[in-house]
Amino acid sequence: MNAAQLTAPAPDPLLYLDGVSVVFDGFKALNALSLIIDPGELRAIIGPNGAGKTTMMDVITGKTRPTEGVVRFRDHDLTKLDEASIANLGIGRKFQKPTMFDKLTVFENLELALKAPRGPLACLRWVLGGGDRARIEQTLEEVGLASRAHDLAGVLSHGQRQWLEIGMLLMQDPELLLVDEPVAGMTDQETEHTAALLVRIAGRRSVVVVEHDLEFVRALGSKVTVLCEGSMLSEGSIDHVQNDPRVIEVYLGR
Amino acid sequence: MSATLASPAPSGFGRMTLRLVLIGAVLILALLPVLNQMPTDSALHVSDFVVTVCGKWITYAVLALAIDLAWGYAGILSLGHGAFFALGGYAMGMHLMRLIGPRGVYGHPVLPDFMVFLGYQELPWYWLGFDHFPFAILMAMAVPGLLALVVGYLAFRSRITGVYLSIITQAMTYALMLAFFRNDMGFGGNNGFTDFKELLGMPLNTPNARSVLFYASLALLLGALWLCSAVTRSKLGRVLVAIRDAESRVRFLGYDVTQHKLFVFVLSAVLAGLAGALYVPQVGIINPGEFSPANSIEAVIWVAVGGRGTLLGALLGAFSVNALKTWLTTVAPDLWLFALGGLFVAVTLFLPRGLIGLFTKAPK
Ligand SMILES: Nc1ncnc2c1ncn2[C@@H]1O[C@H](COP(=O)(O)OP(=O)(O)OP(=O)(O)O)[C@@H](O)[C@H]1O
Ligand SMILES: [Mg+2]
Numbered sequence: 001m002n003a004a005q006l007t008a009p010a011p012d013p014l015l016y017l018d019g020v021s022v023v024f025d026g027f028k029a030l031n032a033l034s035l036i037i038d039p040g041e042l043r044a045i046i047g048p049n050g051a052g053k054t055t056m057m058d059v060i061t062g063k064t065r066p067t068e069g070v071v072r073f074r075d076h077d078l079t080k081l082d083e084a085s086i087a088n089l090g091i092g093r094k095f096q097k098p099t100m101f102d103k104l105t106v107f108e109n110l111e112l113a114l115k116a117p118r119g120p121l122a123c124l125r126w127v128l129g130g131g132d133r134a135r136i137e138q139t140l141e142e143v144g145l146a147s148r149a150h151d152l153a154g155v156l157s158h159g160q161r162q163w164l165e166i167g168m169l170l171m172q173d174p175e176l177l178l179v180d181e182p183v184a185g186m187t188d189q190e191t192e193h194t195a196a197l198l199v200r201i202a203g204r205r206s207v208v209v210v211e212h213d214l215e216f217v218r219a220l221g222s223k224v225t226v227l228c229e230g231s232m233l234s235e236g237s238i239d240h241v242q243n244d245p246r247v248i249e250v251y252l253g254r
Numbered sequence: 255m256s257a258t259l260a261s262p263a264p265s266g267f268g269r270m271t272l273r274l275v276l277i278g279a280v281l282i283l284a285l286l287p288v289l290n291q292m293p294t295d296s297a298l299h300v301s302d303f304v305v306t307v308c309g310k311w312i313t314y315a316v317l318a319l320a321i322d323l324a325w326g327y328a329g330i331l332s333l334g335h336g337a338f339f340a341l342g343g344y345a346m347g348m349h350l351m352r353l354i355g356p357r358g359v360y361g362h363p364v365l366p367d368f369m370v371f372l373g374y375q376e377l378p379w380y381w382l383g384f385d386h387f388p389f390a391i392l393m394a395m396a397v398p399g400l401l402a403l404v405v406g407y408l409a410f411r412s413r414i415t416g417v418y419l420s421i422i423t424q425a426m427t428y429a430l431m432l433a434f435f436r437n438d439m440g441f442g443g444n445n446g447f448t449d450f451k452e453l454l455g456m457p458l459n460t461p462n463a464r465s466v467l468f469y470a471s472l473a474l475l476l477g478a479l480w481l482c483s484a485v486t487r488s489k490l491g492r493v494l495v496a497i498r499d500a501e502s503r504v505r506f507l508g509y510d511v512t513q514h515k516l517f518v519f520v521l522s523a524v525l526a527g528l529a530g531a532l533y534v535p536q537v538g539i540i541n542p543g544e545f546s547p548a549n550s551i552e553a554v555i556w557v558a559v560g561g562r563g564t565l566l567g568a569l570l571g572a573f574s575v576n577a578l579k580t581w582l583t584t585v586a587p588d589l590w591l592f593a594l595g596g597l598f599v600a601v602t603l604f605l606p607r608g609l610i611g612l613f614t615k616a617p618k
Contacts, residue, residue, distance in 0.1 A: 061506060087508035099503045101496040108492050118509045120517035123490035172507065 012074075014039045014206050015060065015176060020069030021230070022055055029055040030066070031230035037176070042202030044217045045210045046241075047227035048251050053210040054096055056227070057178045061093050062086045073176065088118070092174030096181045096210075098161035102154030106145050106164055109153050110136045113168035136171070142197070143167040144190075158185040166194070170201075177201065179209045183216050195219035214238070226251065272566065272613070283308060283472060287465035305464050309536045311576045312471040316478050316529035318556045318572035319565060323482050324522040325554070326563030327491060328515055329498030331416070334405075334423030335526050336550035337430050338398035340540070342527030344434075345397060347447035347540040348381060349390035354451050367449075368442045378440045387454060394531035395524045401426075402523030403516065410512040410519075415501065424547050431545035446541025453535050464536075471532045475569075478525050482565050485521070494518055495563075555598045561608020570609050 015037040022030040030052045037043055045053055058064035059071055062083040071078040078086055087093075100109050114132060116122070140146040143163040148156065153164060162185055169177055179198065183191040195216055198207050202222070211217055217224060217238055224241050226234040228251065234244040241247050286308055289300040317339050324330040351366040360370040364377055383389040405426055409419055437443035456463040485491055496504045497511055505511055534540045543549075553572075560571020575597070582590050605611055 063502075063506075083502070083505035084508050084510045087506055093506055095503075095506075099500055101492075101499055101503070103495055103499055104492055111489065112492060112496055112504075113507055118507075120490055120493075120514045123493050123514075124485065124488045126489040168507070 012039075013037060014041075014074065015208075016070065016072040017056075017060075018070040020056075020059060020066045020071060022052070022059060022064055023067045028230050030059065030069075032069070033227070033231050035225065035232070037206050037208060039175075039206055040203050042199065042207045042220060042222040043209070044220050044222050044224045044238075045208060045227060046212065046214070046217060046224060046251070047233070051227040052230040053227055054180055055230075057093060057180055057208075057210070060086075060178060061091060084118070087172070087174075090175035091178065092169045092172040092176070093178045094165045094169045094180055094182060096184075098158070098165045100153045100161065100164055100168065102152060104153060105150050106140070106153055106156070107136060107149045109164060110139055110167055110171050113171035115171065115173045139167045139170050142170065159187070159190065162186060163190075166197070175205055177205055177207045179207065181210055181212065183211060183213055191216050192219065214242075276566065280472070280476070283312070284469070287461075287468050290461060290464070302461070302464065305468055306536055307580060309464070309468040309471050310533060311573055312468070312475050313529040313533040313536070314553070314556070314576055315569045315572040316471075316475050316532075317526050317553050318560070318568035319475075319478050319482050320522040320525040320529070321553055322557050322562055322565055322568035323485065323525075324519055325557060326565075326568070327486055327498060328494040328518045329415075329501075330515060330519055330522075331420045331554070332423040332519070332522075333420045333547065333550050333554060334425075334427040335522070335553055336547075337423075337427035337545055338402065338523040338526035339530035339533070339549075339553075340427075340430070340434075340542075340544035341398045341401065342394040342530030343534040343540040343544060344441060344447075344530075345384070345390050345394035345527070346531040346534045347450075348384040348393075348441075349387060350450040350453060350535060351442075351447050352381070352385040353453065354449065357451055358449075366442070366447070368445065369440070372437055374440075381440070391528075391531060394527045398523040398527035398530075399520050402520045406516045406519040407512070410515045424550065427545050427550050428547050431542050431547075434542035434545060442541070444542060446539060446543075447534075448539040448541075450535065450538060458535060458538065467532065467536050471536070474528055474532060478528075479565065479569070481521075481525075485518070486565065490514070490517075552594065555594060557608075559597060559601045559608055561605075561610035564608075564610050564614075567608045567610035574609060 013036045015035070017033060017035040020030050020033045021028060033052070033056060035056070047053055055064060059066050060078060062078060062081055066079060073086070073089055073091060076089055081089070101112065104112070111128065114136065116126065116132070137146070140149055143166055145160060145163055145167065148160065153161070156164060162182060166179070166182060169179070183194050186194065191213065198209060199220060201207055209220065224236065224238050225232055226241050226244075226247050233250065234241045234247050286300050286305050289298050290302065290305045292299045317335060320338075321332065321335050324332055354366065356363045358367040358370070360367055362370045365374055369377075384393070405422065409422055414422065433439055434441050435444050450458055452458055453463065456466060486494070493504065493509060493514055497514060501511055556571040556575045557568045558571070559575050560569065561567025575594070578593065579590060582593055601608060
């Protein structure tokens with residue numbers, strides 16, 4: 001093995017944020033944030049309330065335009081694209097506050113998320129094929145909602161809404177999954193199940209998880225990024241960041 | 255498969271029963287022109303007035319369906335749908351004017367009376383082609399459709415929703431009303447078009463013409479109902495409901511919301527235009543008053559009263575509110591606007607799901 005191979009550059013990053021700032025009325029929600037996510041990587045992001053974790057996802061998904069900085073997905077400049085185009089590039093998102101379509105059934109919510117042509121005419125002509133049905137049913141099993149398939153999403157409990165949104169994310173089959181606080185409102189057992197699920201998805205897909213639950217983050221066994229006041233405070237293994245004095249001061253020590 | 259995919263069906267009263275009631279209502283309607291031909295002293299005889307009025311209500315019901323498709327499903331509350339209806343009506347009116355030919359008061363072989371009166375030397379270019387029936391029908395769909403495309407594109411692309419969209423559509427119909435009031439527009443100014451003579455070779459105001467127009471309206475209504483229910487039962491219908499309830503979430507799933515809204519808004523405008531085209535020969539007149547903002551608001555109230563987002567509720571609302579109007583404007587014309595306002599408030603407060611909600615159980 002020669003030296004050139006040993007120092008071979010990392011694969012091209014899937015997601016690349018550099019110097020990203022977001023200013024709301026003079027308040028810097030993100031402050032020169034840089035972040036690189038590799039293909040297949042699982043990354044946990046932690047940080048105190050108001051650190052800018054959700055704002056970072058807003059910037060990546062086109063909901064919020066950065067005041068300055070570079071946001072790239074493969075070779076696409078995400079700051080120039082709208083939400084739908086970004087989603088169609090292969091970026092799926094689970095929102096912190098689970099959001100779905102309450103007047104549609106669980107099954108129909110998954111059907112809308114299912115990867116398929118998105119235009120009005122395609123939707124008008126759409127017929128649910130056997131393969132699609134099988135995929136939806138498999139996801140229903142995965143997220144434990146098989147018995148609720150034909151209930152309206154509006155009647156689900158908070159925990160079940162979390163699961164439905166995770167299910168919708170799976171149906172989209174995105175290349176990058178942005179998962180904002182998935183285990184809030186879940187039982188310990190469900191939390192474990194979610195961690196195992198995300199670990200399984202990563203590898204084939206890149207997954208970025210924001211979570212406050214450190215037990216859960218530990219179970220992910222991934223690299224951890226600590227955000228604080230809109231920029232990166234620390235990065236490394238969970239043990240590394242938990243022993244980082246700066247992290248203890250602003251976050252863990254509270 | 256259909257059972258799992260159908261959106262929450264009205265249960266309780268039963269989907270089957272509802273369907274039977276609908277079929278019954280259509281059959282009774284379809285009988286009216288036949289009963290009209292019965293001898294006048296027969297107990298079953300139905301007057302010309304009833305046939306014409308029901309024919310008119312049927313076109314209103316199509317307008318209500320069009321509004322329900324856009325508002326009830328996609329959440330686009332247009333307060334300007336009367337404009338699409340009126341434009342369709344004007345397209346048919348232009349055809350009817352051309353068919354008058356030399357039978358006008360001035361006896362000009364080509365120019366309608368009002369043009370002769372205003373000193374036109376020749377037919378304006380935009381009147382060309384309207385002597386052909388298919389062209390007039392095409393325009394009755396294309397003009398409202400194009401207007402909806404342009405207004406919708408500008409509004410939806412800029413993410414104008416809710417009350418702002420309502421105001422824009424209301425302004426649209428108001429602007430058109432002012433424009434059509436002008437004599438130099440070439441559409442007969444405030445008198446509009448009237449004194450029609452014939453359509454498709456049938457002299458108007460004959461039992462035959464009345465029946466044909468009545469059945470054409472009924473066919474349009476059934477066709478529109480079929481089309482709207484095909485849209486609302488498809489995945490597109492579920493995307494529209496999703497847009498209505500959580501527009502931004504739909505975008506994050508990768509749907510181009512502007513395209514979906516435009517599709518349904520244009521389709522809705524085309525249906526309204528066709529309804530207007532069948533309305534005009536039955537009432538025998540079209541004038542700029544049809545663009546009045548109040549007309550559009552009234553049509554939205556039909557849908558609200560009947561129950562939005564159900565299609566059948568729109569039909570129920572259009573027929574029942576107009577029946578009330580026809581009755582009230584003969585017994586106490588001054589009360590109508592108060593009654594309409596009161597009805598709207600009462601339904602909003604006490605029957606949030608509209609009249610149709612009396613017959614169907616709320617989805618769980
Ligand atoms: N649209 C907005 N307008 C103004 N301020 C905003 C907006 N969105 C977020 N903020 C502010 O930006 C800061 C970062 O918010 P963000 O939601 O990104 O934090 P977070 O790290 O996700 O916190 P949490 O753990 O509570 O979810 C907060 O102070 C928030 O109040
Ligand atoms: Mg957050």
